[in-house]
Amino acid sequence: MTRLSRSLPGMPAAAPVRIVHLGVGNFYRAHAAWYTHHAPDAAAWGIAAFTGRRPDAAEALAPQDGLYTLVTKGAGGDATEVIGSIAAVHRSDEHEAYLGYLEDPAVAVVSLTVTEAGYRRADDGTIDRADRAVAADVAGLAGDPRAAVTTAPMKLVAGLLARRAAGAGPIAIMSCDNLPDNGAAVRAVVLSAAETVDPALVAWIEQNVDFASSMVDRITPATTDEDRALVRESIGAQDASPVPTEPFSEWVISGTFPAGRPQWEAAGAQLVEDVEPHERRKLWLLNGSHTLLAYAGSIRGHATIDAAIADPACRGWVEQWWQEAERHLGLPHEEISAYTAALLDRYANARVRHLTAQIAYDGSQKLPVRTVPLVRAERAAGNVPVGGATTLAAWVLHLRGEGAPIHDATVAKAQAAATSGDLATAVPAVLDLLGLGGDDELTTAVLTQVDAIHA
Numbered sequence: 217m218t219r220l221s222r223s224l225p226g227m228p229a230a231a232p233v234r235i236v237h238l239g240v241g242n243f244y245r246a247h248a249a250w251y252t253h254h255a256p257d258a259a260a261w262g263i264a265a266f267t268g269r270r271p272d273a274a275e276a277l278a279p280q281d282g283l284y285t286l287v288t289k290g291a292g293g294d295a296t297e298v299i300g301s302i303a304a305v306h307r308s309d310e311h312e313a314y315l316g317y318l319e320d321p322a323v324a325v326v327s328l329t330v331t332e333a334g335y336r337r338a339d340d341g342t343i344d345r346a347d348r349a350v351a352a353d354v355a356g357l358a359g360d361p362r363a364a365v366t367t368a369p370m371k372l373v374a375g376l377l378a379r380r381a382a383g384a385g386p387i388a389i390m391s392c393d394n395l396p397d398n399g400a401a402v403r404a405v406v407l408s409a410a411e412t413v414d415p416a417l418v419a420w421i422e423q424n425v426d427f428a429s430s431m432v433d434r435i436t437p438a439t440t441d442e443d444r445a446l447v448r449e450s451i452g453a454q455d456a457s458p459v460p461t462e463p464f465s466e467w468v469i470s471g472t473f474p475a476g477r478p479q480w481e482a483a484g485a486q487l488v489e490d491v492e493p494h495e496r497r498k499l500w501l502l503n504g505s506h507t508l509l510a511y512a513g514s515i516r517g518h519a520t521i522d523a524a525i526a527d528p529a530c531r532g533w534v535e536q537w538w539q540e541a542e543r544h545l546g547l548p549h550e551e552i553s554a555y556t557a558a559l560l561d562r563y564a565n566a567r568v569r570h571l572t573a574q575i576a577y578d579g580s581q582k583l584p585v586r587t588v589p590l591v592r593a594e595r596a597a598g599n600v601p602v603g604g605a606t607t608l609a610a611w612v613l614h615l616r617g618e619g620a621p622i623h624d625a626t627v628a629k630a631q632a633a634a635t636s637g638d639l640a641t642a643v644p645a646v647l648d649l650l651g652l653g654g655d656d657e658l659t660t661a662v663l664t665q666v667d668a669i670h671a
């Protein structure tokens with residue numbers, strides 16, 4: 217069967233590259249690439265997409281000219297649509313190509329979906345100099361500003377060095393990852409990374425780079441062979457890498473975009489002054505409950521989110537977590553209940569098949585931003601949060617080998633704490649590591665939830 221390509225009838229031509237994206241996984245292709253495709257000025261805004269650690273997406277997408285099919289899995293059936301906004305695809309190691317884009321004044325935005333772990337942040341939010349890959353990148357750039365680098369913060373620094381040298385002018389960097397205040401978070405990590413390589417770059421960045429913030433919300437599982445077969449049937453061409461997703465989608469952005477941007481708002485994105493309240497709502501209500509379900513659900517034998525939320529115990533804990541969140545979000549009750557009611561429907565959508573094991577990835581990076589801040593707020597208010605304690609209990613059990621397999625590059629300390637003795641020792645050790653130590657009431661609540669999860 218014919219492979220999907222731009223030479224097939226009705227396919228859009230590739231737009232000139234004005235956006236560079238780092239980390240072209242399913243999530244980006246279900247989300248920001250879709251909005252760019254649907255912007256009224258899409259013909260002027262092509263994306264050059266670089267893969268993350270694995271070259272798979274470049275290998276699948278390059279032979280089909282960057283095109284792919286988005287499969288929206290609604291309760292009533294699947295809708296397929298070919299997305300054309302990715303004009304060029306590259307492996308992450310095609311560094312000269314990357315620098316070439318940054319040297320082009322027409323390139324106006326660098327966006328990122330590199331996951332929480334990809335930012336290589338130390339506890340204080342600056343670049344983690346102890347990280348071996350970071351150290352190698354620093355050494356490389358110190359000798360040659362065009363040396364190949366592998367970490368996301370150093371890719372940004374290398375790109376900005378090239379842009380400054382080329383006199384290509386201001387640019388926006390926009391994170392689409394689940395970090396609170398992600399624009400400020402990326403700014404802190406990039407400025408500290410620049411400092412290690414070329415202190416003069418710091419002032420240039422301050423004058424020329426807009427660190428836009430964005431909250432992205434669309435549940436996107438991994439592609440299955442079933443998706444490939446369905447797409448073959450539906451579009452009459454072979455797509456090696458279609459993207460399944462859910463009907464719901466939300467994108468909230470704030471930034472000045474000094475070199476321009478597509479009219480994303482005309483495709484449904486919201487441009488706001490302050491993304492923070494939106495980000496917190498999504499991180500706590502969605503991502504926080506996802507993490508609860510990923511660990512507690514997988515321990516109770518559920519492979520997918522729809523199965524986990526159908527378990528009355530899991531659903532009860534999620535609802536408790538949402539009540540805990542409501543006390544600290546400072547949003548109208550109606551807004552929260554509308555969002556959580558929609559979440560229950562989204563989670564129950566069995567056609568999405570979102571794996572608990574996928575969400576269980578990288579817990580050591582995720583819990584500190586989506587779970588711990590709310591637990592801390594609850595404790596400061598004198599409450600014992602049962603929902604939060606359930607996530608903590610489930611994570612300790614996961615680190616001790618229960619439920620979804622561990623897949624987390626920065627888990628060593630937490631895993632050592634979790635396996636340091638029996639649960640009565642392990643729980644306070646892990647809480648301590650999360651900055652929740654010395655709290656007997658919380659420890660007791662977590663131990664009680666260990667039993668509840670096993671019940």
Ligand code: CS2
Binds near residue numbers: 433435502
């Ligand atoms: C999930 C997110 O894997 C995870 O950690 O919580 O990827 C979630 O599906 C997205 O943030 C939804 O927008």
